[in-house]
Each structure stands twice: as structure tokens, then as C-alpha cells.
Amino acid sequence: MVPLSAYVAVSAILFATGLIGVLIRRNFIIVLMAVEIMLNAANINLVAFSHYLDSMAGQIVALFVIAIAAGEAAVGLAIIIVVFRGKISTNVDEMNLLKW
Amino acid sequence: MINLLVILIPTLPLFGVLLNGLLGHRYSHQVAHRLAWGSVGLSFLCASGVFASVMQSGAGREVVVYRWIFGGDLTINLAFLIDQLTCIMLLVVTGVGFLIHLYSVGYMHGEEGFTRFFTYMNLFMVSMLLLVMGNNYLVLFIGWEGVGLCSYLLIGYYYDRISAAKAATKAFVVNRIGDAGFLVAMFLVFVNFKTLDYSQVFARAGELSTGMATVIAICLLIGAVGKSAQIPLYTWLPDAMEGPTPVSALIHAATMVTAGVYMVVRNHVLYDMAPAALTTVAWVGGATALFAATIGLVQTDIKRVLAYSTVSQLGYMFLACGIGAYTAAIFHLMTHAFFKALLFLSAGSVIHALGGEQDIRKMGGLKDKIPWTHALFLIGTLAIAGIFPLSGFWSKDEILAHAFTHHRYLLYALAATGALLTSFYMFRLTYLTFYGRSRMDHHVAEHVHESPAVMLGPLVVLGALSVVGGFPGFPPEAGWFHHFLGPVVMRPGAEEHHAAQGLLIALMGVATVIALTGWGLAHWMYSLRTETPDRWAERAPKAYTMLLNKYYVDEVYDAAVVEPTKRLGQVWDWFDRTVIDGLVRAIGGGAELGAAGSTWFEKYVIYGVINVLGYGNHLAAWSWRKLQSGQVHHYAAIIIAGLFILVHLILIWWTGPTGLGVALK
Numbered sequence: 001m002v003p004l005s006a007y008v009a010v011s012a013i014l015f016a017t018g019l020i021g022v023l024i025r026r027n028f029i030i031v032l033m034a035v036e037i038m039l040n041a042a043n044i045n046l047v048a049f050s051h052y053l054d055s056m057a058g059q060i061v062a063l064f065v066i067a068i069a070a071g072e073a074a075v076g077l078a079i080i081i082v083v084f085r086g087k088i089s090t091n092v093d094e095m096n097l098l099k100w
Numbered sequence: 101m102i103n104l105l106v107i108l109i110p111t112l113p114l115f116g117v118l119l120n121g122l123l124g125h126r127y128s129h130q131v132a133h134r135l136a137w138g139s140v141g142l143s144f145l146c147a148s149g150v151f152a153s154v155m156q157s158g159a160g161r162e163v164v165v166y167r168w169i170f171g172g173d174l175t176i177n178l179a180f181l182i183d184q185l186t187c188i189m190l191l192v193v194t195g196v197g198f199l200i201h202l203y204s205v206g207y208m209h210g211e212e213g214f215t216r217f218f219t220y221m222n223l224f225m226v227s228m229l230l231l232v233m234g235n236n237y238l239v240l241f242i243g244w245e246g247v248g249l250c251s252y253l254l255i256g257y258y259y260d261r262i263s264a265a266k267a268a269t270k271a272f273v274v275n276r277i278g279d280a281g282f283l284v285a286m287f288l289v290f291v292n293f294k295t296l297d298y299s300q301v302f303a304r305a306g307e308l309s310t311g312m313a314t315v316i317a318i319c320l321l322i323g324a325v326g327k328s329a330q331i332p333l334y335t336w337l338p339d340a341m342e343g344p345t346p347v348s349a350l351i352h353a354a355t356m357v358t359a360g361v362y363m364v365v366r367n368h369v370l371y372d373m374a375p376a377a378l379t380t381v382a383w384v385g386g387a388t389a390l391f392a393a394t395i396g397l398v399q400t401d402i403k404r405v406l407a408y409s410t411v412s413q414l415g416y417m418f419l420a421c422g423i424g425a426y427t428a429a430i431f432h433l434m435t436h437a438f439f440k441a442l443l444f445l446s447a448g449s450v451i452h453a454l455g456g457e458q459d460i461r462k463m464g465g466l467k468d469k470i471p472w473t474h475a476l477f478l479i480g481t482l483a484i485a486g487i488f489p490l491s492g493f494w495s496k497d498e499i500l501a502h503a504f505t506h507h508r509y510l511l512y513a514l515a516a517t518g519a520l521l522t523s524f525y526m527f528r529l530t531y532l533t534f535y536g537r538s539r540m541d542h543h544v545a546e547h548v549h550e551s552p553a554v555m556l557g558p559l560v561v562l563g564a565l566s567v568v569g570g571f572p573g574f575p576p577e578a579g580w581f582h583h584f585l586g587p588v589v590m591r592p593g594a595e596e597h598h599a600a601q602g603l604l605i606a607l608m609g610v611a612t613v614i615a616l617t618g619w620g621l622a623h624w625m626y627s628l629r630t631e632t633p634d635r636w637a638e639r640a641p642k643a644y645t646m647l648l649n650k651y652y653v654d655e656v657y658d659a660a661v662v663e664p665t666k667r668l669g670q671v672w673d674w675f676d677r678t679v680i681d682g683l684v685r686a687i688g689g690g691a692e693l694g695a696a697g698s699t700w701f702e703k704y705v706i707y708g709v710i711n712v713l714g715y716g717n718h719l720a721a722w723s724w725r726k727l728q729s730g731q732v733h734h735y736a737a738i739i740i741a742g743l744f745i746l747v748h749l750i751l752i753w754w755t756g757p758t759g760l761g762v763a764l765k
Binding site for chain 1: 729730731732733736737740
């Protein structure tokens with residue numbers, strides 16, 4: 001049986017990967033994908049602890065997270081399309097209007 | 101059913117007022133005058149119905165329209181009292197009013213403001229009906245002020261003529277003096293009885309002391325004197341002739357000026373308790389009857405002669421009230437309404453025929469040119485002079501006879517002399533207008549024409565009424581009229597006492613002789629020996645100029661009251677301009693100074709503080725602003741750094757500073 005710490009380690013690695021992706025990549029689509037990775041890292045954690053504690057609550061929350069991630073991806077892609085139409089670019093550095 | 105008729109009587113002309121007043125400019129004159137006389141005619145029919153019902157039942161009724169003012173002790177209804185007295189007044193007002201409305205259609209034809217004229221006339225009818233129908237003093241007062249207002253509006257009908265505007269103002273102001281008396285009387289009534297309803301006041305009149313009754317009665321008399329143009333407040337009525345002739349006939353002869361008489365008769369219970377007030381009424385009336393008649397002797401304006409005659413005849417009515425002959429007063433009021441309306445309207449017809457000429461020195465010889473008008477004017481003259489058996493004979497003789505049989509010989513002498521003068525000046529007027537040589541300008545004479553049928557029709561009806569109007573009062577003191585009015589004006593407990601038949605017939609003979617003497621004198625002076633008047637005038641120049649100038653009463657009033665009032669006005673004007681305006685300016689200046697001070701304070705102190713705060717904020721914001729770069733990565737990095745710090749803090753809180761590994765176990 002795979003110990004709980006292995007799941008947590010995989011989850012941590014995945015989360016770190018996603019985090020680094022968000023912080024260093026400049027393409028908006030890649031950033032969005034990195035966010036998905038982070039969400040799924042959290043999902044692994046939830047499911048692992050659910051199994052370990054013998055409670056269904058964690059798995060149900062994981063399902064919610066997946067549903068919300070789908071919604072988030074849809075909204076994110078829509079924003080990308082709108083921004084792309086205006087700027088002909090998906091470079092995150094050029095999207096600097098959200099300031100004072 | 102009858103109640104509905106009662107309410108309709110004043111409401112119908114009110115509809116006329118509203119329609120013509122608000123929408124009159126939208127439709128033609130044809131529609132406007134039909135609405136006006138139609139509403140008054142219907143109102144007359146309603147009044148006839150009410151009259152028939154009262155005659156049948158012999159009892160009055162009160163119709164409450166709605167509760168008007170209430171609170172505390174005070175309840176005043178808008179309510180109508182319909183008794184025999186009101187019925188007579190209703191018939192006179194609506195009947196004569198209707199005829200005069202019809203006449204006006206012809207007389208006012210083509211005048212500027214035709215619709216306005218009929219609006220005012222209808223408004224007058226509404227007010228006059230409220231006046232005679234009200235069951236309490238306040239409703240009476242509303243009507244009282246309403247007719248005063250309409251009088252003002254209609255005297256000033258030709259408001260672009262300065263004399264008309266002045267006459268209107270004079271009428272209004274003089275009436276106001278009387279109204280003040282009436283108001284005081286009303287207050288005193290309320291203080292004493294806590295109610296203004298006639299029925300309660302008269303039922304409880306016995307509670308009053310004689311002194312209080314006298315004060316109230318005198319105050320009411322002041323009101324009546326103003327409205328009915330008696331000495332000393334009569335001066336407005338002759339000037340009121342500036343209004344159109346139908347107005348003079350309706351308001352200043354037949355109806356409004358008799359409101360004072362009506363009011364005194366209505367309040368006869370109070371007067372009967374105050375013999376001193378009653379005597380005052382009699383002497384005011386008697387003096388006015390004679391005084392106005394003497395002025396009428398020499399006036400040269402056809403309408404002014406009639407105006408002084410009206411003042412004089414109203415004096416007779418007051419005289420009748422003062423000697424307790426209330427029925428005779430109302431009787432004379434009614435016949436006077438007929439023949440004076442007839443005279444005024446015929447005079448209007450003469451003026452109409454002559455294209456606006458009112459000076460009788462420029463008339464003469466009109467008998468054949470306008471025969472209808474002549475005949476009708478002659479009927480009116482015969483009636484007012486008291487020639488048997490026309491209406492004026494019965495009513496005037498009854499007043500004279502009552503004075504004589506009640507041993508008021510001095511008053512009788514006054515009234516009899518007045519009657520002689522009345523007969524004289526009325527026949528003088530007739531002779532100068534219709535007989536003798538024509539003194540008209542050539543171009544006026546060419547255009548003389550008889551009035552149209554719409555004017556002559558009402559005149560014929562009024563002429564007929566002037567002839568037969570006296571018969572309801574036959575036989576004297578016991579006729580139908582007296583029995584009808586008896587329940588209203590009878591003194592409680594007083595026995596009716598009838599003078600000997602022989603004496604009454606003798607007095608009638610004397611009255612006839614007086615009237616014929618006046619006629620004969622006028623005939624001699626103005627028809628046979630036309631040089632006589634001038635010779636007399638030369639022989640007694642002082643008396644003549646005195647009469648011609650109306651005893652200088654207007655001048656005396658001007659000097660004694662009007663001018664001092666004006667000067668007082670100037671004094672107060674000065675006071676207002678210098679003292680009060682000065683005070684206001686000083687206060688204003690102070691405020692301005694204070695405002696300047698506080699402006700400075702605001703600008704430099706308050707704004708200073710606020711600006712310092714603002715700039716400080718700005719400065720603080722400037723250093724933190726750099727954090728908002730707009731770069732998503734920066735935000736993400738900050739969030740993650742914060743997350744690490746938070747998680748770290750939570751772990752420390754749970755396990756202590758060393759326990760990073762503990763949580764994972």
C-alpha cells in the first residue's frame with residue numbers, strides 16, 4: 001500500500017510545478033494551464049486525505065473543485081480571447097492595465 | 101326633492117360662472133350669453149318651485165349642504181334657510197336678475213369683454229343668492245362680500261376709463277367700512293351665543309341685555325348703511341353709475357343695495373330688543389330719503405338722478421324697518437326692484453338710442469322717436485312717484501301710513517316731503533328727456549333708434565310688474581303679502597293693531613295729492629314755463645350750487661378722511677423707507693460683514709486644514725502606489741509570498757517555533 005506521504009509528496013511537487021509555471025511563463029494560456037495543475041495538486045491532496053481518514057467529504061470537495069476549475073478555464077479562455085482581439089497578443093507582460 | 105331645488109338655485113349660476121369664466125374664450129358670445137341667462141332662468145324656475153312649496157306648507161325649512169367649519173364649540177354649516185322672507189328675496193333676485201341678463205344681451209352686444217361681463221353677472225347672482233339663502237351669519241357674510249366684489253368688478257368694467265376705476269375703488273373702500281361693522285356684530289353674536297345660526301340666535305335672543313343688543317344692532321346697521329348706501333356712507337352709489345347700465349339696474353338698484361334692508365329685517369328680533377337702535381335706523385332712513393331726494397332735484401346725468409333716487413328709496417325702506425314696519429320695508433324693496441330696474445333699463449335704452457349720451461340737457465323730444473322706451477319710462481316714473489294704483493303707490497303709502505298711525509309725525513313729515521321731491525325730480529327727468537324741444541347734437545339726432553326686442557321684452561315684463569306689483573299688498577297692512585310674510589316678521593307677543601279704515605284712506609288721499617303736486621310742479625317748470633328753473637337758480641344761487649355739488653359731501657369726506665388718510669399713508673411710507681428699510685439695511689450690512697469674515701475663515705483656515713490632510717494622504721499614497729505594477733506575475737508572487745508567511749505563522753501558532761516537521765507526522 002502506498003503511504004500517505006507519497007501522495008502528499010506528489011501533490012507538493014505538482015503544486016510547485018504549477019506555481020513556478022504561473023510565476024515564470026509569459027504566455028497567458030500556459031499560465032492558465034499551470035493554475036489547473038495547482039488545482040489538481042490540491043485535488044490529489046484532498047482525495048488522499050479522504051481515503052486516509054475514511055471520509056467521503058474530501059472526495060466530494062474534489063469533485064466541486066473540478067467543476068469550478070472547468071468554469072474557471074472557460075472564463076479564463078474567454079478573457080484571453082477578448083484581450084487577444086484588442087492586443088493581438090497573449091503575452092501577460094503586456095496586460096498591465098490593472099493598476100492605479 | 102325641494103331640497104335639491106334649493107341647492108340648485110345658487111348652483112346653476114355657479115356653473116355659468118365656471119363655464120364662462122374658465123372656458124368662455126373657447127366659444128362664441130352666443131353660447132356665453134345663453135349659458136348666463138339660461139342658468140339664471142332655470143334658477144328662477146327652481147326658486148318658483150321652492151316658493152310654491154313654502155306657500156303650500158306655510159313653513160320654512162333648513163337645508164344643510166355640508167358641515168363647513170367645525171372644532172371646539174364652533175360648528176358652522178353651509179346651510180340654507182328657506183322661509184317666506186327668503187322666498188320673496190329669491191323671486192325678486194332671480195326674476196329681476198333673469199330679465200336684466202336678457203336685456204344685457206342686447207345692451208352689451210359687441211362690447212369688449214362680453215363674456216367677462218356675463219361671468220361677473222352670474223357670479224353676482226351666486227353671491228346674492230347665498231346672501232339671502234344663508235341660515236347663518238357667515239354664509240350671509242360670504243354673499244355680502246361676494247356681491248361687494250362683483251359690484252367692484254362691474255363698476256370697474258370699463259377699467260381703462262380712469263373715472264370707472266376710481267369709482268370702483270371708492271365703492272369697495274366705502275363698503276369695507278360697513279363690512280367692518282358687520283364683522284364686529286358677527287363676533288359679538290358669536291361671543292354671546294357660541295353659534296352663528298339664525299334659528300338659535302333668535303330663539304335665545306332674550307338672553308341678551310338691552311345694551312348688548314343695541315351694540316350688535318348698531319354694528320349691523322353700520323354694515324347695512326355701507327351696503328345700502330345710507331347716510332353717511334352713501335357717496336359710493338352715485339359714482340357707481342360708471343358701470344354699464346344693466347349693472348346699475350341689477351346691482352345698484354334692484355338687488356345688492358337692498359341687502360342691508362334684508363339683513364335688518366332678518367335680524368328684526370335683535371332690533372326689536374333694542375329700541376334705541378331701531379330709532380337710529382328710522383332716522384338714518386328718513387334723513388337719507390329726504391337728503392338724497394334734494395340732491396336728485398338738480399342733477400343732470402340721467403343715471404345719477406336715478407342713483408340718488410335709489411338712495412332715497414332705500415332710505416324709505418330703512419325708515420320702514422325703523423318704525424317696525426318690516427313687511428312694508430320688504431314690500432317696498434320688491435316694488436322698488438321692479439320699477440327701479442325698469443327705470444334704469446329704460447334709461448339704458450335711451451342712452452343706447454343716443455349712442456352713449458347721458459346728459460339730460462342734451463336730450464329732449466324723444467317721445468316720438470323711441471315710443472316704447474318712452475311709455476315704459478313713464479310707467480316707471482308713475483310707479484316711483486306713487487300714482488294710484490301703480491306698485492309704488494301701495495308700498496310707499498304703507499310706509500307713510502305706518503309712520504303716521506304710529507305717531508311718528510316728524511318722520512312722516514320727512515318722508516312725505518321726500519315723496520313730494522321724488523315725484524318732482526322723476527317727472528323733471530321725464531320731461532327733460534322725452535318732451536319739449538330737442539336739444540340733441542345734429543349727428544346724434546340722426547341716429548336715434550328704438551332698442552331691439554331683446555331689450556324691450558324684459559322692459560315690458562318689468563313694466564307690467566311695476567303696474568301690478570302692488571296688488572299683493574292690497575288691502576294695506578292686511579293683504580296677501582302681509583299674511584305671507586307674517587310668520588317671519590311678526591313681533592312675538594305684539595298685537596296687530598289696525599288703524600281706522602277712514603284714516604288710512606285719508607292718508608292715501610294725502611299721498612296722492614303729494615304725488616300729483618310734484619307732477620304738476622314739474623309740468624309747470626319743465627313743460628309750460630321752461631325758463632322757470634333757470635330763474636329760480638339765479639334767485640337762489642347759493643342753494644342751487646350747494647345742491648348741484650351734492651352738499652359738498654364728497655369734498656368734505658375728501659378733506660376730512662381721504663386726504664388725512666393719504667397723508668398718513670405718506671408718513672408711513674416715509675417711516676417704511678427710512679426707519680424700517682434702514683433697519684433692514686443695517687441688518688443686511690451686518691450679515692454681509694459676517695459673511696465676509698466667515699468666507700475668509702473658510703478659505704484660509706478650514707481649507708488649509710483640509711488641504712494639509714489631503715496632501716499628506718497624497719504623499720503616503722505615492723510610496724505605496726508602486727506596489728500596483730499592473731503585472732499579474734507581481735501580484736501572484738505577492739500572493740504566494742503572503743501565503744507562505746501565513747502558513748508559516750499558522751504552523752508556529754499550532755506547534756511552536758521549531759515544529760515545521762511536526763505537522764507532517
